[in-house]
Amino acid sequence: MAPHQPPPTLPGKGKRIAMMTSGGDSPGMNGAIRAVIRTAIERGCEAYCIYEGYEGLVQGGNLIRKMGWSDVRGWLSEGGTLIGTARCMAFYERPGRLQAAKNMVLNGIDALVICGGDGSLTGADKFRAEWPGLIEELVQKKELTAQQIAPYKHLNIVGLVGSIDNDMSGTDATIGCFSALARICEMVDYIEATASSHSRAFVIEVMGRHCGWLALMAGVACGADFVFIPEKPRADDWQQEMCKVIAEHRKIGKRKTIVLIAEGAHDRHGNKISAEQIKVLLSDPTKCGLSLDTRITTLGHVQRGGTAVAYDRYLSTLQGVEAVNAILDATPETPTPFIAINENKITRKPLVQAVIDTKEVAKAIDAQDYDRAMKLRDTEFSDFYEAYMTTTATSLNTDLALPAQKHMRIAIIHVGAPAGGVNAATRAAVAYCLTRGHTPIAIHNGFAGLARHHDDKPVGSVREFDWLEVDGWASRGGSEIGMNRELPEESGMAYIAELFAKYKFDGLFLIGGFEAFHALSQLRKAQTEYSSLCIPMTLLPATISNNVPGTEYSLGSDTCLNELVAYCDKIKQSASASRRRVFVIETQGGRSGYIATLAGLSVGAVAVYTPEEGVHINMLAADINHLKDVFANDSGQSRAGRLILINEKASKVYNGKLIADMIREEAENRFEARDSVPGHVQQGGTPSAMDRTRAVRLAIKCIEHLEKFEDRSDAKLKEDPLSSSVIGIKGASVVFSPMKDVEQNETDWKNRRPKDEFWMYLKATVDTLSGRPAVPPPHKPLSGISAKDAKRGLSADN
Numbered sequence: 093m094a095p096h097q098p099p100p101t102l103p104g105k106g107k108r109i110a111m112m113t114s115g116g117d118s119p120g121m122n123g124a125i126r127a128v129i130r131t132a133i134e135r136g137c138e139a140y141c142i143y144e145g146y147e148g149l150v151q152g153g154n155l156i157r158k159m160g161w162s163d164v165r166g167w168l169s170e171g172g173t174l175i176g177t178a179r180c181m182a183f184y185e186r187p188g189r190l191q192a193a194k195n196m197v198l199n200g201i202d203a204l205v206i207c208g209g210d211g212s213l214t215g216a217d218k219f220r221a222e223w224p225g226l227i228e229e230l231v232q233k234k235e236l237t238a239q240q241i242a243p244y245k246h247l248n249i250v251g252l253v254g255s256i257d258n259d260m261s262g263t264d265a266t267i268g269c270f271s272a273l274a275r276i277c278e279m280v281d282y283i284e285a286t287a288s289s290h291s292r293a294f295v296i297e298v299m300g301r302h303c304g305w306l307a308l309m310a311g312v313a314c315g316a317d318f319v320f321i322p323e324k325p326r327a328d329d330w331q332q333e334m335c336k337v338i339a340e341h342r343k344i345g346k347r348k349t350i351v352l353i354a355e356g357a358h359d360r361h362g363n364k365i366s367a368e369q370i371k372v373l374l375s376d377p378t379k380c381g382l383s384l385d386t387r388i389t390t391l392g393h394v395q396r397g398g399t400a401v402a403y404d405r406y407l408s409t410l411q412g413v414e415a416v417n418a419i420l421d422a423t424p425e426t427p428t429p430f431i432a433i434n435e436n437k438i439t440r441k442p443l444v445q446a447v448i449d450t451k452e453v454a455k456a457i458d459a460q461d462y463d464r465a466m467k468l469r470d471t472e473f474s475d476f477y478e479a480y481m482t483t484t485a486t487s488l489n490t491d492l493a494l495p496a497q498k499h500m501r502i503a504i505i506h507v508g509a510p511a512g513g514v515n516a517a518t519r520a521a522v523a524y525c526l527t528r529g530h531t532p533i534a535i536h537n538g539f540a541g542l543a544r545h546h547d548d549k550p551v552g553s554v555r556e557f558d559w560l561e562v563d564g565w566a567s568r569g570g571s572e573i574g575m576n577r578e579l580p581e582e583s584g585m586a587y588i589a590e591l592f593a594k595y596k597f598d599g600l601f602l603i604g605g606f607e608a609f610h611a612l613s614q615l616r617k618a619q620t621e622y623s624s625l626c627i628p629m630t631l632l633p634a635t636i637s638n639n640v641p642g643t644e645y646s647l648g649s650d651t652c653l654n655e656l657v658a659y660c661d662k663i664k665q666s667a668s669a670s671r672r673r674v675f676v677i678e679t680q681g682g683r684s685g686y687i688a689t690l691a692g693l694s695v696g697a698v699a700v701y702t703p704e705e706g707v708h709i710n711m712l713a714a715d716i717n718h719l720k721d722v723f724a725n726d727s728g729q730s731r732a733g734r735l736i737l738i739n740e741k742a743s744k745v746y747n748g749k750l751i752a753d754m755i756r757e758e759a760e761n762r763f764e765a766r767d768s769v770p771g772h773v774q775q776g777g778t779p780s781a782m783d784r785t786r787a788v789r790l791a792i793k794c795i796e797h798l799e800k801f802e803d804r805s806d807a808k809l810k811e812d813p814l815s816s817s818v819i820g821i822k823g824a825s826v827v828f829s830p831m832k833d834v835e836q837n838e839t840d841w842k843n844r845r846p847k848d849e850f851w852m853y854l855k856a857t858v859d860t861l862s863g864r865p866a867v868p869p870p871h872k873p874l875s876g877i878s879a880k881d882a883k884r885g886l887s888a889d890n
């Protein structure tokens with residue numbers, strides 16, 4: 093039963109904020125709920141959940157519930173949505189929305205955060221547009237009084253896009269789409285092994301009602317042979333096209349064939365293309381002569397269930413926080429927003445426009461205007477489509493080939509420690525080079541390999557790539573061509589330059605971490621002395637630490653976060669099951685606290701210690717006191733496992749073991765503490781879907797970039813600062829930055845990290861959402877003369 097009277101409005105700026113999930117569930121929705129509830133409470137509001145999507149809003153009663161801080165404890169690591177979701181028929185109709193409006197007012201709900209897909213947000217937009225009419229009608233029908241509706245004249249709504257389909261315009265990713273993609277890639281990887289063993293073909297159907305994002309991205313990440321998506325149906329002779337591509341792949345020796353089909357796939361005339369149809373084509377020798385032993389796998393709801401990947405956990409958390417901020421910033425004039433992400437930047441955008449644009453895609457598909465449908469999807473989508481087409485069939489895209497005089501000998505080298513996506517990037521670069529007519533050359537085992545093994549017999553470390561071998565690298569972890577931290581100057585730059593001349597490199601593509609950045613810096617500086625080094629060179633950052641200047645994202649950092657999150661989930665389970673236990677987990681990351689902080693955000697750590705901030709005795713004391721309070725207020729029955737993350741270089745003195753010992757000592761047998769070190773597990777096994785797909789997109793951009801300098805003289809090349817560059821994601825854009833500029837202005841060489849680390853502001857969010865008390869700021873360390881003076885009592889600053 094709904095209450096008969098709305099509760100009194102809250103004092104000050106406090107609002108009653110309700111959170112709802114709607115449409116198909118998606119991994120990460122629980123992270124959004126946790127973030128909205130806790131941020132709302134922290135900002136002095138009352139937090140509510142509407143259970144069962146719009147159904148709960150229509151029915152009211154017990155489906156609208158007030159939530160407390162601890163009600164959402166542990167939700168980050170749960171799959172699906174813990175407040176239920178539904179596809180609600182009643183909400184499509186005005187009477188249903190009228191009832192929903194009445195329940196909102198009677199429960200005193202000022203604002204609504206809705207996490208759902210395109211349908212849910214279309215419904216939200218309609219509800220918002222109709223709101224004044226709805227509450228007016230409720231007064232006319234005497235269901236509510238004018239006085240009762242007075243405080244609720246404006247409906248304050250914010251949309252969060254939660255759906256595995258990634259079908260909403262205006263945002264690059266929806267909450268849940270990368271988790272679904274991860275699951276698809278995992279399944280395709282499994283299938284590949286059996287397909288290869290039997291030399292079979294598999295037709296794999298993936299979800300995505302009207303959107304091919306999942307199918308396309310899985311195609312890019314897994315190197316599938318052929319992909320069908322609704323936005324870009326193949327030409328009318330698609331049967332012949334598919335058979336030609338697959339026959340070509342078989343001819344070069346591939347033992348497996350993977351065809352991915354989105355459930356909404358159709359031909360150019362709107363006729364559905366089914367998995368069965370494809371199976372018949374591939375297996376029936378009379379159709380196109382392939383006669384492949386073919387099986388169909390429909391992945392179904394496996395794609396939607398399960399826990400969220402790290403990205404969906406921190407995306408949903410950050411977007412949940414932003415949703416509450418948007419509510420509290422809103423005035424009656426503010427257009428209703430939804431929270432988007434573009435590349436790496438979370439933004440508020442008008443919901444109305446996104447809904448219009450999303451509908452336009454559907455209209456364009458219905459009208460069979462596929463070019464328009466592709467244009468209306470985000471730029472990333474078209475980029476990935478192009479990337480897929482270029483990397484799938486290297487010898488078939490003859491229209492992309494360059495004239496012979498433009499062909500380059502492009503060397504590819506891995507430098508630093510292994511990181512997920514390095515092989516996928518190499519595969520994509522090689523495919524692109526072959527498509528364009530370039531010669532891609534592998535330098536095995538980094539600069540050490542080049543200097544000391546280039547002319548080994550029978551095979552030296554400098555050799556052309558073999559496509560059949562490389563084609564299988566899309567999902568491989570580690571580095572297939574080998575990598576290490578050696579810098580070119582260690583062998584003498586003159587010698588390295590001699591080898592560049594000997595092998596006639598026209599361009600260099602480096603993939604790696606801070607050492608790769610350092611190596612490129614050395615090579616760039618040496619261009620003044622050695623003509624053979626006057627070639628275009630570009631770096632694709634790849635390191636789990638994500639500490640390369642010039643980018644906010646390095647390949648491998650996502651894989652690492654997923655490993656850490658999986659590890660922390662297990663440890664947290666142990667901590668919870670043992671009750672009253674704290675684990676202090678030491679992460680890698682060099683002198684950058686990025687992975688510790690992002691993992692902390694993704695698992696709900698009570699504290700994260702980073703090298704940027706350091707560790708201090710007052711900080712530890714405050715955190716230990718906080719833990720004492722938490723456990724004192726804990727009944728012992730709640731599943732109160734706690735995690736603290738500490739970066740390996742956060743402090744020279746306080747390491748994970750020492751901190752765990754201190755906690756245990758101070759706990760005086762009231763709770764327990766343990767330390768745990770995941771170590772090199774953090775490099776990951778199979779790279780994440782995000783690292784694999786981004787590797788492909790960025791690697792192709794890198795080779796395209798090198799091509800621009802193909803005919804430059806030494807002088808002209810040196811004049812152009814972008815001839816030595818680093819590719820990066822910065823905010824909402826993918827950019828090439830001149831190395832010289834990044835080296836000189838953006839690099840903290842001593843600490844081997846960017847001067848400004850974009851993620852530093854996230855630290856406060858980790859603390860807020862875990863309820864960590866304000867920790868006393870550390871003293872600024874003194875150094876040099878001022879430190880000496882202070883120690884001698886000669887300085888005021890002590």
Ligand SMILES: Nc1ncnc2c1ncn2[C@@H]1O[C@H](COP(=O)(O)OP(=O)(O)OP(=O)(O)O)[C@@H](O)[C@H]1O
Pocket residue numbers: 114115116117146178179180181182183184185208209210211212213214215216218254255256257
């Ligand atoms: N045009 C609309 N008008 C009113 N309500 C709508 C509209 N479209 C959708 N809704 C409401 O939103 C609910 C969920 O929509 P839908 O089934 O399209 O899923 P979605 O939000 O797009 O999520 P997903 O596609 O990821 O499953 C519907 O059951 C309905 O209650």
Ligand SMILES: O=P(O)(O)OC[C@H]1O[C@](O)(CO)[C@@H](O)[C@@H]1O
Pocket residue numbers: 116209255256257299300301355396
């Ligand atoms: O779970 P249901 O209701 O069968 O819906 C399946 C649909 O939901 C989604 O998983 C999300 O929209 C689609 O990809 C799929 O077509």
Ligand SMILES: [Mg+2]
Pocket residue numbers: 115209210211255257259
């Ligand atoms: Mg939808």
